[in-house]
Amino acid sequence: xxxxxxxxxxxxxxxxxxxxxxxxxxxxxxxxxxxxxxxxxxxxxxxxxxxxxxxxxxxxxxxxxxxxxxxxxxxxxxxxxxxxxxxxxxxxxxxxxxxxxxxxxxxxxxxxxxxxxxxxxxxxxxxxxxxxxxxxxxxxxxxxxxxxxxxxxxxxxxxxxxxxxxxxxxxxxxxxxxxxxxxxxxxxxxxxxxxxxxxxxxxxxxxxxxxxxxxxxxxxxxxxxxxxxxxxxxxxxxxxxxxxxxxxxxxxxxxxxxxxxxxxxxxxxxxxxxxxxxxxxxxxxxxxxxxxxxxxxxxxxxxxxxxxxxxxxxxxxxxxxxxxxxx
Amino acid sequence: xxxxxxxxxxxxxxxxxxxxxxxxxxxxxxxxxxxxxxxxxxxxxxxxxxxxxxxxxxxxxxxxxxxxxxxxxxxxxxxxxxxxxxxxxxxxxxxxxxxxxxxxxxxxxxxxxxxxxxxxxxxxxxxxxxxxxxxxxxxxxxxxxxxxxxxxxxxxxxxxxxxxxxxxxxxxxxxxxxxxxxxxxxxxxxxxxxxxxxxxxxxxxxxxxxxxxxxxxxxxxxxxxxxxxxxxxxxxxxxxxxxxxxxxxxxxxxxxxxxxxxxxxxxxxxxxxxxxxxxxxxxxxxxxxxxxxxxxxxxxxxxxxxxxxxxxxxxxxxxxxxxxxxxxxxxxxxxxxxxxxxxxxxxxxxxxxxxxxxxxxxxxxxxxxxxxxxxxxxxxxxxxxxxxxxxxxxxxxxxxxxxxxxxxxxxxxxxxxxxxxxxxxxxxxxxxxxxxxxxxxxxxxxxxxxxxxxxxxxxxxxxxxxxxxxxxxxxxxxxxxxxxxxxxxxxxxxxxxxxxxxxx
Numbered sequence: 001x002x003x004x005x006x007x008x009x010x011x012x013x014x015x016x017x018x019x020x021x022x023x024x025x026x027x028x029x030x031x032x033x034x035x036x037x038x039x040x041x042x043x044x045x046x047x048x049x050x051x052x053x054x055x056x057x058x059x060x061x062x063x064x065x066x067x068x069x070x071x072x073x074x075x076x077x078x079x080x081x082x083x084x085x086x087x088x089x090x091x092x093x094x095x096x097x098x099x100x101x102x103x104x105x106x107x108x109x110x111x112x113x114x115x116x117x118x119x120x121x122x123x124x125x126x127x128x129x130x131x132x133x134x135x136x137x138x139x140x141x142x143x144x145x146x147x148x149x150x151x152x153x154x155x156x157x158x159x160x161x162x163x164x165x166x167x168x169x170x171x172x173x174x175x176x177x178x179x180x181x182x183x184x185x186x187x188x189x190x191x192x193x194x195x196x197x198x199x200x201x202x203x204x205x206x207x208x209x210x211x212x213x214x215x216x217x218x219x220x221x222x223x224x225x226x227x228x229x230x231x232x233x234x235x236x237x238x239x240x241x242x243x244x245x246x247x248x249x250x251x252x253x254x255x256x257x258x259x260x261x262x263x264x265x266x267x268x269x270x271x272x273x274x275x276x277x278x279x280x281x282x283x284x285x286x287x288x289x290x291x292x293x294x295x296x297x298x299x300x301x302x303x304x305x306x307x308x309x310x311x312x313x314x315x316x317x318x319x320x321x322x323x324x325x326x327x
Numbered sequence: 328x329x330x331x332x333x334x335x336x337x338x339x340x341x342x343x344x345x346x347x348x349x350x351x352x353x354x355x356x357x358x359x360x361x362x363x364x365x366x367x368x369x370x371x372x373x374x375x376x377x378x379x380x381x382x383x384x385x386x387x388x389x390x391x392x393x394x395x396x397x398x399x400x401x402x403x404x405x406x407x408x409x410x411x412x413x414x415x416x417x418x419x420x421x422x423x424x425x426x427x428x429x430x431x432x433x434x435x436x437x438x439x440x441x442x443x444x445x446x447x448x449x450x451x452x453x454x455x456x457x458x459x460x461x462x463x464x465x466x467x468x469x470x471x472x473x474x475x476x477x478x479x480x481x482x483x484x485x486x487x488x489x490x491x492x493x494x495x496x497x498x499x500x501x502x503x504x505x506x507x508x509x510x511x512x513x514x515x516x517x518x519x520x521x522x523x524x525x526x527x528x529x530x531x532x533x534x535x536x537x538x539x540x541x542x543x544x545x546x547x548x549x550x551x552x553x554x555x556x557x558x559x560x561x562x563x564x565x566x567x568x569x570x571x572x573x574x575x576x577x578x579x580x581x582x583x584x585x586x587x588x589x590x591x592x593x594x595x596x597x598x599x600x601x602x603x604x605x606x607x608x609x610x611x612x613x614x615x616x617x618x619x620x621x622x623x624x625x626x627x628x629x630x631x632x633x634x635x636x637x638x639x640x641x642x643x644x645x646x647x648x649x650x651x652x653x654x655x656x657x658x659x660x661x662x663x664x665x666x667x668x669x670x671x672x673x674x675x676x677x678x679x680x681x682x683x684x685x686x687x688x689x690x691x692x693x694x695x696x697x698x699x700x701x702x703x704x705x706x707x708x709x710x711x712x713x714x715x716x717x718x719x720x721x722x723x724x725x726x727x728x729x730x731x732x733x734x735x736x737x738x739x740x741x742x743x744x745x746x747x748x749x750x751x752x753x754x755x756x757x758x759x760x761x762x763x764x765x766x767x768x769x770x771x772x773x774x775x776x777x778x779x780x781x782x783x784x785x786x787x788x789x790x791x792x793x794x795x796x797x798x799x800x801x802x803x804x805x806x807x808x809x810x811x812x813x814x815x816x817x818x819x820x821x822x823x824x825x826x827x828x829x830x831x
Contacts, residue, residue, distance in 0.1 A: 075525030189782055195672040205469040
């Protein structure tokens with residue numbers, strides 16, 4: 001009885017999810033029969049959403065016949081990476097989702113492998129980072145924040161939803177470095193969830209919060225925060241009011257990307273088919289529906305571009321982590 | 328608040344959520360009735376089902392329904408068999424069972440159902456008033472206050488240790504705190520105590536731990552302890568009606584105990600069990616000399632008091648959960664774990680960020696109490712038949728859901744090994760009469776305690792926050808008092824509750 005109801009509820013949810021995009025039958029443009037998505041974390045997380053959203057768009061648009069999903073959590077993603085490398089031969093049909101933490105965690109040695117041990121398929125979406133303050137704060141720009149920091153560095157704490165050395169901390173440090181401050185001196189306060197960091201910001205425990213841009217936009221639209229700066233090259237269409245770091249004289253950019261990896265030794269033609277399917281996906285209304293629902297930003301890097309992008313990010317993050325004493 | 332109510336009404340009356348309430352209350356009533364299976368075990372077993380639903384409001388509505396359903400249903404076996412299903416209904420057997428012996432089983436069940444309904448409904452009303460108020464205050468809390476609140480919570484466990492003695496409860500709390508240190512903390516980038524095992528990197532899974540503590544040992548305990556099975560026939564129950572005069576007698580009791588029970592439930596560490604004992608004691612003390620003689624021999628007041636109080640307290644325990652994100656009891660600790668697994672962070676921001684969850688749960692409590700009234704009044708003679716279900720059908724069911732539940736969600740076979748390993752340890756501890764709820768509360772509070780303490784140290788460059796923030800100091804003083812002045816009621820409760828599943 002218990003099982004029945006659980007499944008019924010799941011079916012209701014699944015039907016609701018399906019109705020977002022009308023399934024279009026493969027009009028002869030199907031690229032692949034099937035994709036098996038390997039998700040290195042549990043159900044409900046960011047990786048899970050990315051893999052399932054991408055699979056939904058690919059199958060609904062008729063680019064891929066069927067998609068299946070497997071959650072394999074453990075070791076901060078290391079378990080799935082190890083599995084994909086050890087069983088490379090039998091996993092040519094598998095794509096693993098991953099994101100910026102694969103760079104950070106292989107640098108800090110959480111797992112022994114890094115992205116070079118895998119076949120790079122494509123980076124698909126991303127999110128910029130942003131610095132926010134409460135809506136009623138007397139800080140209105142990065143210049144104000146830096147002035148407050150200079151006046152009293154000890155009480156100008158910046159918070160974030162990641163561990164020290166994690167993404168939110170690195171972004172805060174990166175911005176302060178680029179503004180000519182010593183990143184080591186910046187007081188970074190970690191919270192274990194974005195919601196808790198936000199509560200701390202509004203209670204006045206921290207002066208500013210380093211967070212993802214899409215999260216910041218949602219909060220700014222609710223009238224709770226002001227966005228001081230975003231780490232993109234140009235202002236982002238989703239929220240034009242947010243100035244970039246660059247235009248305020250802080251020369252730094254950062255993208256938290258999400259993308260897909262294949263098993264090492266993936267045959268060329270198979271790799272090309274994956275990249276082709278993903279490239280075609282961007283023009284479909286099915287993808288647009290998924291993307292808009294999740295508030296993702298299209299940041300497409302395929303093949304060698306993806307490699308260059310990752311190598312650059314690895315260098316920037318590596319240098320910063322050395323400076324901060326994490327390496 | 329009106330706006331919130333509207334959101335809650337529209338969410339709670341969706342078909343899915345209505346089904347969840349009814350289903351949760353049904354399961355809760357059935358399981359609550361069975362002596363030996365507490366609300367914690369059944370909620371632990373239901374977590375994977377709730378997570379599969381995916382919608383946090385529906386999941387919380389389901390689990391909350393199970394919780395108060397179990398407290399509601401637990402009284403049936405207290406009255407009919409003198410074998411309370413949950414610790415929170417132990418006090419109900421003091422007068423409920425004598426009534427049944429006198430041939431007034433039907434009347435006793437009616438009084439229990441009405442008192443429970445009133446306690447639960449008034450509790451929900453108070454929750455609706457006090458949770459937003461506390462939430463507003465909590466928005467001003469810094470890490471230092473949260474740290475102090477956790478300390479209060481932990482010391483309350485020691486003070487109110489319902490089953491077993493205080494030293495054992497403290498020991499189990501410490502064990503929980505130790506288990507919480509495994510894995511990568513939120514504040515340090517390094518794995519601790521993982522012994523190089525990758526699956527421990529992100530710490531022990533709360534759900535696996537909850538299952539290991541409350542589902543596996545319960546099942547094994549039932550196998551190894553057949554004497555605890557119920558033997559009553561639960562058959563003939565007649566005369567459900569109560570007279571107008573009896574109604575007039577219990578009305579003031581219900582009024583007082585709804586309020587008292589609710590506020591006891593709000594206190595971290597106290598819960599339905601403490602509330603029911605206190606309610607019984609208070610009502611006996613203030614009753615007239617003549618009525619006092621009846622207590623213990625089938626007094627309707629003596630039955631109405633604990634029944635009202637335990638349901639009101641059960642609702643009250645949602646206040647710290649929903650406004651501060653702190654579990655006041657083992658059951659709410661499990662609910663907190665389930666919410667976190669669904670990507671919802673309970674706390675003062677919950678009402679702002681996801682008002683539909685908060686209000687839908689409150690509205691569902693009214694619906695749930697109505698459902699329970701219907702279940703318990705006209706249908707009780709039939710439902711009581713569940714007491715005759717042989718254990719050998721029940722146990723495999725529990726084991727199956729336990730094992731399946733810890734695997735689902737993570738898809739990680741190592742969880743199964745951890746579950747069985749910890750389950751065996753937990754069973755041994757239960758045989759030695761160590762309470763397991765403090766371990767779970769220690770585990771879930773441990774990480775928050777450490778994080779908030781470390782953050783405060785960082786913000787104030789040391790222990791300065793103790794002096795700079797008077798509210799922190801005040802809370803710590805309360806914590807010290809809770810340890811120094813343990814409630815004498817808890818000692819009484821201890822003796823009575825022996826051999827009954829950890830209540831709440």
